[in-house]
Every structure is written in structure tokens, then in C-alpha cells.
Amino acid sequence: MFKSIRIRAALTIVICLAALVYLAPTLTSDLLPEIWKNYLPTDRIHLGLDLQGGMHLVLEVETAKAVESTLERTVGDLKENLMDKRIRFKLRERTKEKNVSFEFPDAASRDAFDKILKDEYPDLETATSEMVEGRGVVSLKIKDKRAVEIKKLAVEQSLETIRNRVDQFGISEPEIIPQGADRIIVQLPGVKDPARAKNLIGRTALLEFKLVDEEHSLDDALKGNVPEGDIVAYESRLDRTSGRRSQNPILLKNKSLLSGDALENAKVQIGDRFGEPHVSIKFNAQGAKDFDRITGENVKKRLAIVLDGTVHSAPVIQERISGGQAQITGSFTMEEATDLAIVLRAGALPAPVTILEERTVGPSLGQDSIDKGTWASIIAGILVFLFMVFYYRWTGLIADVALAMNMLLLLGIMVLFKATLTLPGIAGIALTIGMAVDANVLINERIREELRLGKTPRAAIEAGYTKAFLTIFDSNVTTLVAALFLFGFGTGPVKGFAVTLTIGIVVSMFTAIVVTRIIFDYFVWNRKIQTISI
């Protein structure tokens, strides 16, 4: 099959046409006819963020905190359990490692505690156990295996939550991918307000409802005597006239009566009085029941709505609320209210998230880069084209045909594999133009040598290709090795460079060896040319 010129030529033409078909959408923008859209590929070449503009974030999920908060919650539950069962214990001050310590006055309580721990709390285990002044002191931690599970779950949930948030924010083609054990990569092409997007993605958004402690003295607490089970939080209030935000301290009971996961929906609504936006929330069935009970038990007390540790408002419960609905007010702008609603709907992040890396490219720079890159490549291409003809004459022209085909195939393959084109990638394409010529040069120089030795054109061509092949193979494989490492090491734009380089090298081997051979053979065998212009 490979001897026949016709078959080889036909195959090559088919491949080229296929490449053209894949490239058409990119080159013609919206001019494709309807029929095309049904049967043929419509993807345009995928541009990297540095060319289309957008934001790239690397987030780290603080999985340790997820384990910590699970520990806190479980221990809180355990405390209530012990109190219900009337087992005597005392909570000790936090040890250095922030483990919770229980102190037992006698062996009986200690034994009862141990039994409850074993029976009802499979995730906890004792971290340390010692005797202090005749009393048993035990500190607890989460079992290692369970801790690993919690961490994994935290990352998965974070991924899901961030996806939800980004979805509602309305970015087309976002990419949210995990990386390693606890990192998440977020790519938002074409994002118009990167600061807002970052805020939306990065906030933990933990909503909690806590009672205000009006029995104890706030001043005392501020001086350092925080009553047991209480916490000092701050309410952020915006003074409408001066526009300044003030932070007012408030004493809350630490126990979270209800949290954000009890919500079914959250919507932005405009208030009647001042026309200002607030977020209206609706609890799910269980949440509504709980809310009903809480408000019923605490009429005339103040309930604080806490978001990420900051108190938004702490209205007085006028009466029992059984409808399962509430409002979060607090001097929002429309944007802030919308984002809060999004974040409440999508859910809280199970653990806080830090932004490790951010790269944002504005669309104008992206377009600039495309323009400059494309122009430079075209100029370089023309230069090389002309040079080849100048130096090798007709054979140079053949090499140019191979070069053109090279570019076509390179871009077509990129569309086919949905590879990303970046600015260094465009440089890589230009580089491929320069390097692709190499294979042709090797072959041509060989042919020249053979001709000098006195061989006929046919024999010279045969010998030239055979001898050059091994050299081309060896040298290109080693370049591929380097490109492979580049691919593994690089991120974003650099990866794009590695991809175009790799595809470019492979394609150039094909065009140089197979395609130019077809043309040579055609002229020598079919047209029986006696001398070659080389």
C-alpha cells in the first residue's frame, strides 16, 4: 500500500481536508451553514486564559479545620449527653494542642464516661489520659482513619459547593478541578469582575443562629471574663448618614441553634420602607420545625444571625415563628445581597479556603497577545518560506508545501484534542516552523551529497531519505523527551507551549518524511525527471 503514490497522496489529501474541516469554525466565526452544524465539528480552537482573558485561582482547603470543627461539634454533643445522664465532669482549659479535656471527680464518672464514649461516639478516641490530684483527666481527638475521611469529604464538598456558586454566578465554561490532596483549581474565562468572583468563591459562608446572652455583662466579657459557653462577637453596622461601618461588640451564647444547611432557599428582596435589598430565607421542613421551637422557647429574647463569625443583625423574637421564613437584613448593596443569596443557596464551605495563587488577565491584554502572536508567527512563516525557496529552489518549494501542511495539521489536531492555545503556545507554533524545516534540510542535504557522489536522482532520493530517517528519528525523540518534561512541569501557558511543541514535532516528522517523499516520487517516477533542482 505504501508503494503506490496514488494511495499515499490520497491519504494525505484526506488528512488535510479533515484538518481543514476541524479548523473551519475557528477561521470563519459565525459564517458556517446550518448543515455544517449538524454533522461536522463546530468547536473553535480552545484559547488559554492568557489569550481570552479570565481568572485562574489555586485554592487550598484547610482540611485540618474541617477535622477541628467536627471534633468541636461532636464534643459539644457529648457534653450535653453527659449532662443529660447526670455524669459529673468538668471541662478543663484548652491544652496546647487544642484538644478538649474532661476531668472526672471519681472513678465512677470516669467509667460511665468511657462506656458512653465507646457506645455512642465511634469517631472519638482518647488522645491522652492522666491522673491529676487523684482525678482522671482525659483529652479526646478524632480517630485517624475518620480524620482522613473527613478531610477527603471536605475537599469533595468544597468542590461541589464552589461549582454551585460559580454556576449561579454565570460564567460560561468554568473549570473547577481538584489538584493533589487538598487543592482546587478554578478557571473562570471571561470573568468581568474578578474581585467579586474571588469573594464569592472564597468565603466560607457559614450561617449560624445564636441567642444573645443578655444576662451576663458585656463589659465584663470584654475585659476578659467571658462566661462559660459564651462568645464575644461583633456586629457590623453601617451608619447611613456618614457611610462608615462600625463594629459593635455583642455577647452571644456560643451554641449554634440552627445553621445554614437547614435552609431550603434564599432570595433577594427589596424592602418596602427604604427600598433596600435584604435576603429572605426559607427553611426546609426540619429547619422550619426547629425554628418554630427555638422562637417559641425564646420569645422576647434576641436571636443573632451570624455569618462567618460576624453578626449581621440580632432582632428581638416578637413571637413564635412557624412559617419557616426569616429575613437577613443589614445594609447590603444589591450586589452584596445577590452574592449572599447565591452563597446561602449553594451552601457553606465545610472548611475555610485560602487562595494560594491568582492570575487574572484582562480581555484587552488577551486580545493584544493574540494579535501580536499571530502577526509575529505569520511574518516568521513568510520569512522561512521565502528562504527555503531561495536556498533550495524547487525542492525548497516542496519543503514549503510540507511546512504549510504542517501548520494545518498542527492546528487541526489541537482542535481535535481540545488542546489549549496559549501565548507561549503561539510562540511554539512559530518555533515549529523554524524547526520543522530541519527534517527537510537533513533530507535535502543528504540528497545533495548523494548527487555529488554521482548517483541518479532516483537513487539519490532513495538514499537520502533512508539515511536521513534515523537521524531525524533520534534527534526528534530527544526533543520530545524534553517537551514531555515541560508538559509535566508546566502549568497553564507553559503547558500550552509544551503541547504545541510536541504536536508540532510529531507532525513535522510526518510531513517531512511522508509528504515530501510523495512529491519527490511523483516527479521522479511518474514524470521521469532526470535532474532535480536542489
Place this chain on the structure above:
Amino acid sequence: MEIIKTETHFDFVKLMKPAVILSVAVIVIGIASLILHGGPNYGIDFAGGSLIQIKFQEEPNADKIRSALKPAGFEGSIIQKFGPKEVIVRTAESGADPKGLTSRVDEALTAAFGKGAYEVRRIEVVGPKVGKDLTKKAILAIIFSWIGILIYVGVRFEFRYALGGIIALVHDVLITITFLSVFDKEFDLNIVAALLTIIGYSINDTIVIFDRIRENTRKNIKMSLFDCINVSVNQTLSRTILTSLTVFMVLVVLFTFGGAVIHDFTFALLVGTVAGVYSTVFIASPIVLLFEKIKPSGMKKRK
């Protein structure tokens, strides 16, 4: 047309000694430069920090920018020109408060220049953790590519050739780093990409000559390796010059027209390509020759 009409007969091997001395001299300059500058000029990709590219309507005055940014807390920032009417502001802080960074800059610039007079084109913030990660990955990538190539060449040719090739590659990387340091260019991810590309390209070059040497040593059993190398280099001279020329052509165009973003990248590639050809002709082969004196090559006997 032909640049080299008939077989040339330059005695390259004789030129090897002065060439090696020249290389060593350049590398020594590089080391001196590195010491002078206190190490390589690490970009934020490796050192961590923030980078903001701003385009102004009017040609900006660096001092005015600096004083504008001072209240925002950018005391120690470096301001560099980055193309016509564009500037890069670089600071070491990577934002315990990353959202704060962008808005602070916006506020400060609006106050000093007016809202529409500037445009933030690009922002890059790299936290210290990621910076360390990338540095490690970069070094590993370069070292492993050297090793990978060493193995492949060792298998296809002989160990001494692999050694020659690797030393040529190390040479190229060192020369490129020298030029980068002397011209005070920043070391960022793109530069590492350029180095890896240079490695790939240089070995490509070197193998073409090695291949010729292998062919000639097998054909001419009587010829000494010394002469074989000379003949091989001469035979491939045409091709070496040509390919280097086309690649160089492309790089010069990219360097001139490619824009500021890939400017340093193409600079590194330019230096590296020239170094690559130089090392292929004058460094790789002497190593092989050196080994020949110690232990004659087994290449002739293999068939």
C-alpha cells in the same frame, strides 16, 4: 544556491580548546554576575509576591506612580516599564488579603490619575507555598530531562556520547543563565520553559552530528576518531547552519514583534539557540575525543 559548495575541510577539532576556554570564561562572568546580583532575579513565580500590569493613557512617570501607590502600602514595590505606556508593579506581599490588594491599587490609582486614565491589564499573585512548589518542580524538571536524555543517548550511541551531550546541555543552560543574569532579566516560569526548550533543541542538534560520527566511524575503520569527528562536523555544517538560521530567524521576529509578554522568553531562546549550536560543534565532540584518549571507542567494532 548553496552556502557551502563542496565538502569543507575546516579543522574544528583544533578550535575546540580555545572554544572551551571561551565558554568557561563566559560562564565565569555569569557566576560573577550572579554573585553581584545576589542570586538570580527570581520572578514572583518562584519568590512569591504580586505583579500588576497597568496601562496608562498617557506615558506614565514612575515617580508619580510610586507616590500614588505609597498610601496603599506599596513601599518596597518595584516599578518597571513594560512596553509603551505600560508599567509593571511588583511587590513582595502576596496578600494575606488578596482581594484587598486589587481594590487598594484601584483606589490609589484612581485618586492619583483619575478613573479612566489607567487600565489594569493583568494581575498575578503567588503565595509563598506555591512559589516554593514551583521552584522545586522547575529544578526537578530540568534535572530529570537531563537524565532522560542521558539515558536515551547512552542507549542509542555510547555512554561517552551521552556524557558529551549532557555536558553540552549543561553548558547551554549555564550560558543562558549567564546572559539572563547579566541583562538582569527575571526568572519566571516562562524562562524555565525556555530552558527546557533549549535543552530539547540543543540535543537535537548534537545528535545529528553524533549520528554522522557514528556513520563515519563505521565506514572508515582506518580513520582515527579525531579525523572522523572533523569530517563529520564538516559534512553536517551545511545543515547545522541552515537549521540554526531558520530557527534564529523565527526567534528574531518573535523577539521584535511578539510583544512584551513573551519578550524575555524569546530572549532566553535566542541566547540558548546560539549556545546550542556552539556547544554542539565545540563542546560535545571534544568530550567524546577526551574519552577516546582514555579508552578507544567500541563504535568501530559494533556492526
